[in-house]
Amino acid sequence: MRNDTSRAARRNGFTLVELLVVIGIIALLISILLPTLKRAQRAAQQVVCSSGMRQLAIAWMYYADDNKDWLVDGWPDRDPNRPPGKLPPGRRYQIPFFKGKAWGAQYGNSEAAIREGALFKYARETKLYHCPGDDGWHLVSVSINGWLNGEGSPGATPEVIHKRSDIKRAADIWVFIDENDWRDYQFGYNLGSFMVRRYDLHWIDAPGIWHNNGANLSFADGHVVYKHWDEKGTLKMSIPPYDFNGVGGIDLKWIQPLTAPK
Ligand SMILES: [Zn+2]
Secondary structure: OHHHHHHHHHHOOOHHHHHHHHHHHHHHHHHHHHHHHHHHHHHHHHHHHHHHHHHHHHHHHHHHHHHEEOEEEEEOOOOOOOOOOOOOOOOOOOOOOOOOOOOHHHHHHHHHHHHHHOOOOOOOOHHHHHOEEEEOOOOOOOEEEEOOOOOOOOOOOHOOOOHHHHHHHHHOOOEEEEEOOOOHHOOOOOOOEEEOOOOOOOOOEEEOOOOOOOOEEEEOOOOEEEHHHHHHHHHHHOOOOOOOOOOOOOOHHHHHHHOOOO
């Protein structure tokens, strides 16, 4: 009688070994599925980001329409005490794209700063200014092309264009990009303006890599391009320990002609 009962119990239950095997199989399945799920999540985020980038590009067009063709200021004001009009020669004061007031100052990374930005009137959701793939501490991770009424690049500021009508081929000039700032980890906050040198192969700012090692860029005609970065050096700028030697190759050669009008 006792033997029958224990046999029945054995038939109905799991032995420890069976349980371990089942747990092992589940763990194996999870380890196989997780990278796939992560990739799928990244792909979904890329689509959401792309939609936001398009809305920002359209907001950027509306701004020019409402301001006699002047482009929104692409140079976040780094000096909170600088009065309007006291900008370098050749630049006209306008409210910046958003107010990143100083390197290291946290104000630039606030919802208040985004709401005060000149484009907020046209793109009225703070999440539009942040890439959903960026899981860092930034509220703003979308930056504007420094050549479009912004910083330009060292030694070439006069070539910066100020009016939308000066852009001859809108489909060939990007306006917004996912940016990751490696300098955050050394100097503090430095986002909003993305600079690209035209004449030599050195990066100044680091593009985001959150969409399966790529970034979104929206263009002056409103279309959005996903760019996968093909160089290890481009990725290293965004991966600890943030190796930034600045030297660029095919990725930088891809973005250079799309950055500044010729
Ligand atoms: Zn993005």
